[in-house]
Amino acid sequence: MRIAIASDHAALALKSALADYLRGLGHNVADLGPHDETSVDYPDYGYSLAAAIADGSAERGIALCGSGIGISIAVNRNPGARAALVSEPLSARLAREHNDANVIAMGARLIGIEMAKACIDAFLLTDFGGDRHQRRVDKLSNPITTKEPA
């Protein structure tokens, strides 16, 4: 699978370890940076990752920052991305089954490496449930960000 991974400086070591893990599983991994420990802004990397998902150059994405919160917000600004912030594999599985999530976000300062790998396994191995969930996912692709006229 073509998987893109991006982070901020706080999650550089986790990004590197998870990229190695994904390559070891046989996936084609695009590391979208950052590539050194210089302080960066997580939205920049979240937007790059979401764009790679939206244009189809990546099928799945892994988004990392200190808590996972900031980069998960950034990725979800793009209607083509559906990012689930997870800390354990059950949520990673539900994100696929119910929400057809194409990105998982994790917090490098909150999650351990083996838990992160277990989340990735659940994320990559679970199929979308379709059915009633499809209608809801379609609505996520066509967001309404203004109030309806009264």
Add this chain to the structure above:
Amino acid sequence: MRIAIASDHAALALKSALADYLRGLGHNVADLGPHDETSVDYPDYGYSLAAAIADGSAERGIALCGSGIGISIAVNRNPGARAALVSEPLSARLAREHNDANVIAMGARLIGIEMAKACIDAFLLTDFGGDRHQRRVDKLSNPITTKEPA
């Protein structure tokens, strides 16, 4: 504080319990629905909540669905909302300190009522850290959803 709360049918009971909790703390709570157990689509309620945050009618929001994932994605489609999906209070605190989160999302099928209350307490009582975090939060308000020209 003016707090809006919204969910889907799976989180109706948790929404009701948390609305009572917030009113007991003295907050002005707007329950944006749903108001019965009919099956609904979480994006509809997430978009309503985000619009209430974006237009200032609510200062903070609580977003609930079965896992918290779907509605957190929906809320974050609105550049005026910053929703953190949380399962414990440390993340709720970091969401405020680092990301100036104005919404927390939680999963009714994953979190217990006392943990949810502890998340709300951390969310409502923590101030934004400002400083370098402000620049990143500003970028979340001005998302880039297309790739930069080569």
